Amino acid sequence: MLFSTVRRNLTRPIAPPLAGVGALALVIGCQVAAPAPAAPPTRPPASTLAAAGRVFEWDATDYAFTTSDTLPAGLVTIGLSNHGQEPHQGQLLRLNDGVSFEQFTAALQQQGEGAFQLASAEGGPAAIDPHGNQSITLDLQPGSYVLLCLIPSPDGVPHFVKGMLKPLQVIDNGAAAVAPPRTQGTFTLKDFGFEIPDTLPAGQATYRVTNAGPQIHELGIVRLAPGKVAEDVQAWYKAPSGPPPFEAVGGMSGLSANHSGYVTLDLQPGSYAAECLVPDPASGVPHLHLGMVKAFTVR
Numbered sequence: 001m002l003f004s005t006v007r008r009n010l011t012r013p014i015a016p017p018l019a020g021v022g023a024l025a026l027v028i029g030c031q032v033a034a035p036a037p038a039a040p041p042t043r044p045p046a047s048t049l050a051a052a053g054r055v056f057e058w059d060a061t062d063y064a065f066t067t068s069d070t071l072p073a074g075l076v077t078i079g080l081s082n083h084g085q086e087p088h089q090g091q092l093l094r095l096n097d098g099v100s101f102e103q104f105t106a107a108l109q110q111q112g113e114g115a116f117q118l119a120s121a122e123g124g125p126a127a128i129d130p131h132g133n134q135s136i137t138l139d140l141q142p143g144s145y146v147l148l149c150l151i152p153s154p155d156g157v158p159h160f161v162k163g164m165l166k167p168l169q170v171i172d173n174g175a176a177a178v179a180p181p182r183t184q185g186t187f188t189l190k191d192f193g194f195e196i197p198d199t200l201p202a203g204q205a206t207y208r209v210t211n212a213g214p215q216i217h218e219l220g221i222v223r224l225a226p227g228k229v230a231e232d233v234q235a236w237y238k239a240p241s242g243p244p245p246f247e248a249v250g251g252m253s254g255l256s257a258n259h260s261g262y263v264t265l266d267l268q269p270g271s272y273a274a275e276c277l278v279p280d281p282a283s284g285v286p287h288l289h290l291g292m293v294k295a296f297t298v299r
């Protein structure tokens with residue numbers, strides 16, 4: 001009963017064997033985007049934050065996280081490497097003041113993502129396929145946090161039920177603030193769409209990701225298989241059969257409205273899509289099917 005209850009409310013209600021990104025089909029050809037304005041050379045957030053001891057490398061396996069138990073408040077960079085055989089994400093939630101980890105996990109078992117009302121979504125590395133890695137940078141407030149992976153296995157059971165759920169404490173250690181990473185632009189998430197350029201440059205670049213709300217949104221990034229378009233991704237989530245027509249390459253996990261973070265991408269040339277699999281609370285329909293899928297080209 002626990003599993004079925006959770007599944008009914010899951011982010012990925014159709015329990016695809018893999019999580020990734022969706023993509024809408026308005027792939028109106030390859031729009032020739034204006035060349036990116038002469039942007040300053042990318043400076044990954046790690047360089048600034050590493051000197052301040054604010055870079056953390058975490059590991060995901062089937063089905064556990066290896067992480068530090070605490071994080072310093074303020075800007076931190078978190079890299080998540082997937083050593084498993086299934087895709088994994090790291091979703092950070094900050095528990096509302098007065099809510100305990102036990103209260104949250106009890107609610108999670110009973111209500112699935114309905115439990116998110118006891119917390120705020122603070123981002124994290126989005127779904128990455130095996131052998132992948134994603135780094136994000138967040139400005140964390142002190143408090144009690146939960147790290148979890150919402151992706152379901154092929155058996156439909158979400159990874160947080162299988163062990164990918166752990167408490168973390170974010171502690172104000174009085175350290176001096178560090179400068180935020182330099183970015184090459186901002187991606188905006190909203191009900192229901194992505195404001196992302198049609199073309200992004202290949203190679204490493206850092207972008208600010210902000211959620212204009214009002215619902216929780218994520219930025220999942222998938223690389224489309226040869227010949228596949230965004231509609232193929234949507235269709236696969238509606239009726240998953242066979243391997244997905246894409247590879248999950250990261251992005252930013254769920255952010256509550258008016259929350260922001262930084263995602264550092266290192267994309268190869270190709271066809272991609274951004275997707276949001278967070279369900280609409282009223283209908284349970286993933287945002288992917290409500291307009292939150294956008295194809296883009298990396299060149």
Ligand SMILES: [Cu+2]
Binds near residue numbers: 215217276287
């Ligand atoms: Cu969304």
